[in-house]
Amino acid sequence: MSGVSAPGPVSAAPGTGGNVPRVRIVVCVKHVPDIQSERALGPDGRVVRDGGDGTINELDENAVEAALALVEASEGSVVALTVGPDDAADAVRRGLQLGADEAVHVVDDAIAGSDVIGTARVLAAAIRHLDAQEHVDLVITGMAGLDGLTSLLPTALAELLDLPALPLAAELTVEGGTVRVRRNLDHASEVLEAALPALVSVTDQANEPRYPNFKGIMAARKKPITTLTLADLEVDASRVGAQGARTEVLEAAARPPRDNRVLVQDTGDAGVRLAAYLVDNQLV
Amino acid sequence: MTAPVLVLVDHTEAGAVRAPVRELLTLASRLAGDAGVHAAWAVDGVEPSAEVVAELGALGATHVHRVVADADLHLSGVLAEALASLLDATGAGLLLVVSSFENKEAAARLAVSTGAGVVTDADGLALVDGRYVASKTVFAGTWTTTCAVTAPLAIVALKPNSVQPAAVDGAAAPQIGEHVVAVSDKARRVTLVERTERPASGRPDLGSASIVVAGGRGTEGDFSVVEELADVLGGAVGATRVATDEGWIGHDAQIGQTGVTIAPRVYIGVGVSGAVHHRGGMQASGTIVAINSDPDAPIFEIADFGVVGDLFTVVPQAAAEIRRLKG
Ligand SMILES: Cc1cc2nc3c(=O)[nH]c(=O)nc-3n(C[C@H](O)[C@H](O)[C@H](O)COP(=O)(O)OP(=O)(O)OC[C@H]3O[C@@H](n4cnc5c(N)ncnc54)[C@H](O)[C@@H]3O)c2cc1C
Ligand SMILES: Nc1ncnc2c1ncn2[C@@H]1O[C@H](COP(=O)(O)O)[C@@H](O)[C@H]1O
Numbered sequence: 054m055s056g057v058s059a060p061g062p063v064s065a066a067p068g069t070g071g072n073v074p075r076v077r078i079v080v081c082v083k084h085v086p087d088i089q090s091e092r093a094l095g096p097d098g099r100v101v102r103d104g105g106d107g108t109i110n111e112l113d114e115n116a117v118e119a120a121l122a123l124v125e126a127s128e129g130s131v132v133a134l135t136v137g138p139d140d141a142a143d144a145v146r147r148g149l150q151l152g153a154d155e156a157v158h159v160v161d162d163a164i165a166g167s168d169v170i171g172t173a174r175v176l177a178a179a180i181r182h183l184d185a186q187e188h189v190d191l192v193i194t195g196m197a198g199l200d201g202l203t204s205l206l207p208t209a210l211a212e213l214l215d216l217p218a219l220p221l222a223a224e225l226t227v228e229g230g231t232v233r234v235r236r237n238l239d240h241a242s243e244v245l246e247a248a249l250p251a252l253v254s255v256t257d258q259a260n261e262p263r264y265p266n267f268k269g270i271m272a273a274r275k276k277p278i279t280t281l282t283l284a285d286l287e288v289d290a291s292r293v294g295a296q297g298a299r300t301e302v303l304e305a306a307a308r309p310p311r312d313n314r315v316l317v318q319d320t321g322d323a324g325v326r327l328a329a330y331l332v333d334n335q336l337v
Numbered sequence: 338m339t340a341p342v343l344v345l346v347d348h349t350e351a352g353a354v355r356a357p358v359r360e361l362l363t364l365a366s367r368l369a370g371d372a373g374v375h376a377a378w379a380v381d382g383v384e385p386s387a388e389v390v391a392e393l394g395a396l397g398a399t400h401v402h403r404v405v406a407d408a409d410l411h412l413s414g415v416l417a418e419a420l421a422s423l424l425d426a427t428g429a430g431l432l433l434v435v436s437s438f439e440n441k442e443a444a445a446r447l448a449v450s451t452g453a454g455v456v457t458d459a460d461g462l463a464l465v466d467g468r469y470v471a472s473k474t475v476f477a478g479t480w481t482t483t484c485a486v487t488a489p490l491a492i493v494a495l496k497p498n499s500v501q502p503a504a505v506d507g508a509a510a511p512q513i514g515e516h517v518v519a520v521s522d523k524a525r526r527v528t529l530v531e532r533t534e535r536p537a538s539g540r541p542d543l544g545s546a547s548i549v550v551a552g553g554r555g556t557e558g559d560f561s562v563v564e565e566l567a568d569v570l571g572g573a574v575g576a577t578r579v580a581t582d583e584g585w586i587g588h589d590a591q592i593g594q595t596g597v598t599i600a601p602r603v604y605i606g607v608g609v610s611g612a613v614h615h616r617g618g619m620q621a622s623g624t625i626v627a628i629n630s631d632p633d634a635p636i637f638e639i640a641d642f643g644v645v646g647d648l649f650t651v652v653p654q655a656a657a658e659i660r661r662l663k664g
Binding site: 092093098168169170173196197200203206213217219220237238241242243244248256258298299301307317318323326328331332 | 349411413414437438439441442444445446448449450452453454455456457458470474475476477478479480481482483484485486487488523526527528529530531532533534535543544548570578588589594595597602603613614617624625626628632637639640641642643644645646647650651652653654655656657658659662663
């Protein structure tokens with residue numbers, strides 16, 4: 054399904070007679086601790102972000118890819134947007150390297166400790182700000198942040214922006230001002246449709262993200278990253294950050310490693326020993 | 338302080354209550370005390386049968402609301418509006434839902450429209466000094482956290498296999514009511530063009546099974562060994578993304594950060610390396626068993642019982658022996 058060379062299921066309709074409407078797409082990318090690294094929570098219950106091993110949320114590369122594919126198939130521009138501390142600029146820089154045209158980084162000390170809704174408020178304000186400059190047709194996000202895996206943000210953001218939401222796209226098409234999504238849920242598969250402007254989140258099934266090439270990396274150096282604060286966006290600081298949060302982490306602890314672990318080398322009876330382990334421990 | 342609790346009853350197209358809802362009701366009746374447990378049944382073509390109402394009642398529901406809307410309740414915007422009006426009508430201080438993508442979408446909307454605090458993927462919930470405090474694991478099951486909801490309304494999405502369902506002693510028959518919702522134009526902007534529910538496999542549901550056998554690339558596409566072991570254990574069959582990408586099994590069987598998150602009592606990985614993306618969806622399992630020919634496979638770092646060996650000999654032998662022991 055996600056064969057590297059196969060064309061991804063994300064496609065825009067081929068233009069009719071060169072009369073292709075321009076689309077402007079905002080892609081939300083998050084900076085997260087690398088999931089291959091030791092991740093930790095601090096005493097305040099916040100994700101430890103000590104620089105160095107942070108990276109763009111892998112699933113947001115699928116979002117960037119979806120945006121680029123749509124713009125390449127028609128015409129238009131892609132803005133990479135992130136909300137986060139200084140380091141988070143790396144996430145939008147990656148977006149630029151992959152081919153985004155513009156980058157926006159919202160950074161403000163007051164944002165620290167935001168819950169999903171707080172983050173969504175800031176993203177919504179930033180998208181409104183961009184929309185006022187030039188109409189935004191589509192907002193694309195990843196399916197989940199691999200740090201918290203809440204998947205709440207996309208729908209919350211759509212609600213705040215008053216946009217129709219089409220989350221979890223495994224396939225995505227935009228045709229004649231209509232966006233259509235196929236999504237696979239735990240028990241069902243669905244096709245959703247809405248008129249633009251709209252918000253879509255894409256899964257890792259939607260496409261195979263490209264790698265930045267040398268040209269992209271060089272070009273990205275020349276593209277500026279616009280930095281905005283809460284004041285620039287007229288966001289009330291009391292509604293974001295730890296103060297605005299509606300949940301509070303009380304305790305966080307690394308789980309102790311599992312003890313009494315057994316590793317056996319099969320010498321002919323490992324299946325029998327496995328059966329005995331399950332039965333003796335009343336696991337089956 | 339106890340407030341009524343509202344529980345969203347996930348059900349199949351055939352009208353059966355999905356297993357994890359039993360856990361929600363058990364938890365709800367503990368938390369609600371005498372304030373009442375309100376079960377919300379979305380009438381999306383299927384009515385709750387008399388047996389279903391009795392089942393919900395036995396698990397502690399004091400009220401069953403048949404929610405009727407003039408738009409498709411499978412759309413999260415429609416469901417969210419229905420639940421918002423039901424929260425109002427019941428005065429509930431807590432909404433409990435099964436942690437699934439659809440329900441999280443409705444929760445996200447409700448968080449915006451009602452000001453609720455949301456905790457997803459919780460594996461426990463208690464009332465502490467008048468606040469709902471949820472527990473959950475994060476970072477691929479390597480950390481445990483507790484998290485208090487500080488807003489007046491709490492929405493908690495509970496992971497399956499978190500609570501032992503229990504009937505409530507001397508439960509009375511629940512009151513049945515109809516709750517009609519007039520859906521806004523806004524919620525109708527998304528059209529559900531098509532919805533196909535996957536037929537039940539005859540095996541337990543992956544997300545809520547207490548035993549899961551997962552197959553990976555090591556099976557080389559031969560899932561019969563995985564299925565045989567799952568069947569002698571009465572378990573569900575799962576897979577890695579490699580196996581689903583290869584088309585060896587449906588995408589709905591994918592366990593992991595971009596698939597189903599599971600926490601069964603027993604997880605058995607067969608020819609699974611234990612990549613971090615996969616671990617993110619199963620590391621919170623009770624007991625982890627792994628069969629892999631590579632002694633350095635990362636899954637052995639988290640396995641309670643690991644076998645270094647060829648799955649095509651070890652797994653059938655284990656299945657035969659379990660069948661013999663269980664007589
Ligand atoms: C953004 C992103 C999201 C992802 N999400 C997921 C996800 O949700 N779930 C998921 O599973 N993966 C996911 N992946 C993929 C993940 O990174 C791994 O590639 C995948 O989990 C590996 O699957 P595997 O264990 O089947 O294959 P491999 O890693 O190739 O492991 C196969 C194992 O089988 C063993 N083996 C081979 N032959 C035998 C034999 N005869 N007997 C016993 N053992 C044998 C080998 O030693 C090896 O350890 C994701 C990747 C990305 C980039
Ligand atoms: N701080 C952020 N900045 C930009 N995008 C974000 C941020 N947080 C979440 N997102 C987007 O929302 C998606 C889902 O995140 P979450 O709801 O946190 O699991 C991610 O894949 C991102 O596209």
